[in-house]
Amino acid sequence: VKEGETVPMGFHRLTPALEKTGFSFKKGRFNLCVRYGDQDSFTYDPEQLDRYPKLDYSDYPSEFDHRAFSPYCFPNGVQLTQYRPLSTTLFHNFCFNPSATGKLYYGAAMTIFEEFGKAGAGEQKRPLPPIQGHAIPHHKEPSDKIWAPKCLVLIAQEPFYEGMRGFLARLYSIVNTRQTVPIEAWIWAFLNQMPHPIPGIQRVRYHIEGAREKMIFHKPPPVFFPVEGIPLETLFIHMDIVTVVRVYELLLAEGQIIFVSSDLSLLNK
Numbered sequence: 001v002k003e004g005e006t007v008p009m010g011f012h013r014l015t016p017a018l019e020k021t022g023f024s025f026k027k028g029r030f031n032l033c034v035r036y037g038d039q040d041s042f043t044y045d046p047e048q049l050d051r052y053p054k055l056d057y058s059d060y061p062s063e064f065d066h067r068a069f070s071p072y073c074f075p076n077g078v079q080l081t082q083y084r085p086l087s088t089t090l091f092h093n094f095c096f097n098p099s100a101t102g103k104l105y106y107g108a109a110m111t112i113f114e115e116f117g118k119a120g121a122g123e124q125k126r127p128l129p130p131i132q133g134h135a136i137p138h139h140k141e142p143s144d145k146i147w148a149p150k151c152l153v154l155i156a157q158e159p160f161y162e163g164m165r166g167f168l169a170r171l172y173s174i175v176n177t178r179q180t181v182p183i184e185a186w187i188w189a190f191l192n193q194m195p196h197p198i199p200g201i202q203r204v205r206y207h208i209e210g211a212r213e214k215m216i217f218h219k220p221p222p223v224f225f226p227v228e229g230i231p232l233e234t235l236f237i238h239m240d241i242v243t244v245v246r247v248y249e250l251l252l253a254e255g256q257i258i259f260v261s262s263d264l265s266l267l268n269k
Contacts, residue, residue, distance in 0.1 A: 043077035046070045046151070052187050061099035068098035073109050073151040076131075080116060082142035083130040088113045089172070093161045108154045108164035110172060116148035158219065163206065166215040170208045234266070 048066040056064055072094040090111040095104050119127065119142075127142035131149070152172060154164045167190060175183060186208065197204045200221030205214040235244060250257050 083138040
């Protein structure tokens with residue numbers, strides 16, 4: 001990639017090594033990027049199984065498709081494993097810009113680990129390793145079954161992360177129970193009948209049959225902070241006081257902050 005360009009997802013820039021060798025081209029300086037992987041792991045590119053709506057809305061950019069946000073659903077690719085995760089579901093949030101307009105879209109992802117098949121059917125001799133890059137607790141011993149992840153994703157133009165997460169959890173629960181109403185009807189009602197919250201005035205409480213609590217969607221006034229009810233406990237557990245103060249200092253100064261973690265769900269707490 002050229003100097004100043006964004007490094008592709010999953011790749012690492014070898015800037016120090018290039019600076020020592022003076023590696024360059026006539027039309028500008030280039031940086032070499034490499035991607036590290038586990039040669040024993042089975043990693044695949046994600047594919048779209050289904051979607052709703054079948055066609056994009058008119059106000060969505062032409063570049064908007066599953067390839068625009070699939071790297072955020074599976075940052076390390078689709079990995080197969082014989083070490084069954086202790087939790088069969090995993091939530092995380094993300095935002096992305098599929099075009100050069102600068103418009104951000106927000107996604108809530110629910111990763112589901114399902115049985116894929118039996119091990120030993122091919123030339124695989126060693127057990128498939130645990131899922132890499134997610135810090136997912138798993139059984140210590142491999143099983144004779146292969147587990148594969150699927151991702152249920154909801155994309156929105158507003159960061160209603162808590163409500164989006166609640167909807168995905170309830171939708172997955174509906175799929176796994178006997179329902180007389182088609183799953184498309186639940187999705188259509190959620191996307192077309194729920195009113196949009198008025199910033200700072202109206203909160204929308206949406207309820208799906210069988211859910212314990214109503215999902216709340218709200219927008220703060222324009223002059224307020226963008227979200228409310230941020231849980232600070234996780235922040236102080238994983239950072240010392242000096243680092244927390246530094247983070248708030250950068251936020252107030254509109255500085256750029258990058259949080260790095262091997263646990264996707266931890267980044268969203």
